[in-house]
Amino acid sequence: MADPFDAALDLLRRLPPSQTQKNLAGIISLVPDLEEELLSSVDVGLTAKHCPKTGRDYLCCDYNRDGDSYRSPWSNDFDPPIDPDDVADLIPRGRIRRMEEALNAAVDVYRELYYEGGVSSAYLWQLDEGFAGVVLVKKGASAGAAAGKGGWDSIHVLEVTEAASKRSAHYKLTSTVILDLGLKSEAVGGLELAGNLTRQQEQNLAIHGLREAEVEQSHVANIGRMVEDMETRMRNLLQEVYFGKAKDVVGDLRSIRPLSEAEQERAAQREVIGKMNR
Missing domain, CATH: 1.20.58.570 (F-actin capping protein, alpha/beta subunit, N-terminal domain)
Structure with missing residues (x-):
């Protein structure tokens, strides 16, 4: 069985x-x-919640969940509230929390520059050797999109192992993009394109600075660059391969031009070719 x-x-x-x-x-x-x-x-599409303490939206996933409660990266509190003793191991403190705050600020700027809207969140947690985290970005179709829907969800799970010398670290990044697009109109009828794409990357990167604050900032910068590079590659791959292939398939299956016009064009082509062969 x-x-x-x-x-x-x-x-x-x-x-x-x-x-x-x-x-x-x-x-x-x-x-x-x-x-x-x-x-x-x-992997499913991300959902957003409103942080009652800070008034900011944040994204929910399995990495900031405990039962039916989710931790806000802005306030570091669970909503609905949970007994602090029950979630003591789930709330980052010290350097992990400082890096989480800095990473959220950086990702928030990145989201605004690249997506011009949407919601982003980042969560970090301690490991026996190093730390791990996840960077989330969600963007939906604009309110003015007529008869259409669209959603982009990117989930970047990372694991960081620091070298004994503290001068470098090994970064392992697993990224998933969930895309859901739909259009319905009289011209094309109904069209839906949905799916997900996952890619993985590992890199050894240098850690700059001697003070703890400099090391933390170096980690945040390294993570930010890896996420940005991975998203750029995945966007290009979706654009060139998936959208390009879908366009070719739809173009071969149907045409929005009336059949009479297409037939007249083919007849004209045959007439020109016939005159050239005389």
Whole structure:
């Protein structure tokens, strides 16, 4: 008999990518024992919450969740509130919290420059050797997009291992982009393009500075550059390969020009070719 977890993943791969979140909730309702494993293994579109303490929006994921509560990177508090003793290990402090605050500020600027809107969040946590984290960016279609929808969610999970000398660190970055686009109009009918793309990169980068504050800032700069480079490559790949292929397929399958016009153009071409061969 197939393992229930493997069967659930196989089923999600075969269902429409744009309905992953809905289908995931349905599977969890049928098999509640798989909730934790599925939520940590399946990438779904990000959701945003409002931080009541700072008034800023932040993104929710499995890395800032405890039960039904989520930690805001701006206030470092869980909402709904949880007993501090129960989540002491989940709240970053010291250098991890300082780097998290600096990384959120940097990602917020990056998001505004590249996306001109949307929501971003970054979360860090301590490991036995080094630290780990996740950088999240979400951007939806503009309110003026007529009869269309669109969503871009990027999830960058990172793991940092510091060298004994503290002069360099090993960075492992796993990035996933979830894209969901749709258009409905009289000219083209209904069109939907959805899916996700995952890429991984590892780099050894230098750490500059001797003071603790300089080391922390160097980590933030290295992480920011890796995330920016990875997103640029993935955007180009989506543009050149996925959008290009979709355009070719749609162009071969249908045309928005009336068939009579296309037939007249082909007849004119045949007439010109016939006169040239005389």
